[in-house]
Amino acid sequence: METKSRQEKKQDSTLSRHTLEDKSTINTLEILKQVLTSSRGPNGNIKMVQNVAGGHLTLSSRSGRLFEAMSFSGPVTKLVVTAIQGHLQHFQDGGNFAALLSLNLIIQSIKSGLNRKLIIEMVEEFLAMSLNYFNSGKCHVKCKVKISDLNHMSLVIKSMLTSKPSCCLYGDDLELISRLVIETFLNCLPSDNISNIYSDCLHILCFDSQPVSASASHKGLLIEFPELPSNHSHEIGLKKVEFNGKFGIKCIIVTVSMSGDTEALLDVHCEVDIASRVENVVIFRLKDFCRIIAQDGIGILFCQKVVHPELKQYCRDEGVKVVDRLGLQLVNKVLDVTEPM
Template identity: 30%
Template structure:
């Protein structure tokens, strides 16, 4: 009684307390608190960028698993902030990553750098926004040109460029802890799996296949392998015997456990004295007799199969697989051509059957897998992914999935961009040169003075260069050569007089150092120049590549998000 009275008084008090008015903040980017949050976010993401990045451990305040990563999708989801500006940037980048799987850190660092540089230069935000839009269109138009100096055409007649692209994605995640041979091995497997999912005969409507990844903890990375077809958990008491190829199979999406709850919605009437269990078992056995009559050798169910039906089928030489799970249903349908049967109360139609060429058992350490070999050319394959511990394995699985997505993007745009910061420095040099040349034409169109246009363009170029400098985490210096505008890294212990010896190759590996080459430190003043094109007969091939489609979109997302943040005049927050 006292408790009820106390709760009633609390409810009355809650009605009495007035709702606090919303808080309206004018010019949020003028707030030191907001700027500090954005600066901290930028430093966090910068230190996670590139193959030598510093790892982050993500955990909550109530315990649970600790995640070690440097991946943008994981880091951004872990960042929690009540301020709408931070949430806006985070949501925009995560949306890009969900669509393209790559260049999330590039987009984040570039976006935050644009906002930071805009605060440093004494210009109207409207002017900066208009110039940013103009320079973005300048960059994208340059990148779309066939003779773009930082663009590489991918040759699908050779897998080497695809392997380089895959290796660039994989080696950029240090949490995977891969040696050079291991990184090369996983890169080749990723490309092999990707090519297996591309159909050989192109119909009117192209449908790509699937790669099913099975993680194996405690094994060497070099034991990882790719197999055409599908590998499933080996059922108990399996006996392959003498099976003739091909094998007919049936796939059930409905439960065959015999529970009344699995019969569907509606009213069930049971007559007095009727044994429902025996009737359901009889129905299941009738189903078993039909599939035996139709010469089915592989019986698969997404859910549970009644033990009596299992025993009956196995005694008649049928391989029975239960609890397949919904995630493997679609790959199995594509592999076998089977149509899932959703009920046990009708006969299985003949067109619902699928087939596999053969089945075999493959051992992997202490585990065994049942390998379903495709009856013809297939676009379904299985990747067995091995690593030494759970943390490295979970990160490697995530990276391999992203790599598959990046490789698929090459089917849309069969080209890539130079990696290692070279695209960023090339674009910065190109934009500087173009903005100096067209300042008299562009500034009136954009409604600003020539000085304002050049200051805004310089802020844009410095933001691009800051992304390239973010690749260095060991106190080294970042440079740009004044010929091709590629990015170079100078170790912290290197002598400035012998730059050509300290930096043998640029970041992407295409340009070699030489004695007459001139450099300048990034984010310092140097004379603008037009980057010279590389010789087409150059013997060096890029060692680091970035996804063209993902990076161009990331460039657009970064500029558009930065402009959106710069355009925010008021922030209205409900504090109740």
């Protein structure tokens, strides 16, 4: 039996010409401007973004998050959004302001009917005048902030938090979060007693069904451990060892899967008996690994991915606590707070 694939007639290439004066282009820019204008500042509205066919729903008023959730088809709009995303990647802030400034310049230049070359020269001249004014001592827009003044720092943090309506921080909750941010910032400053300072030493852990008033700043690393009962109040009972005259807890960090899945072993060739299963052989070898670390005095096993239940039970019996499913981000935090042997 012979089958043939369906063939379609070759279509000729077409060239479409779009101008800035095109009504669809102007309407798209106006709509994007309205979206960003209504989500600006502390009184801005939260936007709900979802594909017309359904799927993931995004709630945000942040320009960077909105640009990631929305799709654009017009070439002019794509160019503007790409430029703003480049601004956000470089400066990490000011995306909403930069987008509105760009959209206003484009829309008003189209409506003015002036020569494009003349408009470009005027914009460059105004930009130079603005920069000179901002850098001069007569600028009343900018103000000096003293990092050593806690009141100034508190005002800066509150202005940032109140500009995010989805945070819903007001009154005492706003005061608490502002104080915690300042406290955490001060704790992250380098000191003579710390030899290594990490640029990303802050981790925020969110708990469901917990009020804002329960927020706190802790030195070290707080990790969710679902296997530990919530009403557990006494010590876990970790094995401590002596090293260089100090007692501590030895831990081991595994960045590969310990689930026994052979698909994680890409370039490994195994020779097993016909009556044996490859998964069982892998679990047996991993159990040997757990036995070795238990004999070496390891108190905690951190795994970036999944640990097989049989291996978890074996480690419990040997007095080794297991924390798995950490993820790449949290594994890096664990590496920050541990010292290599």
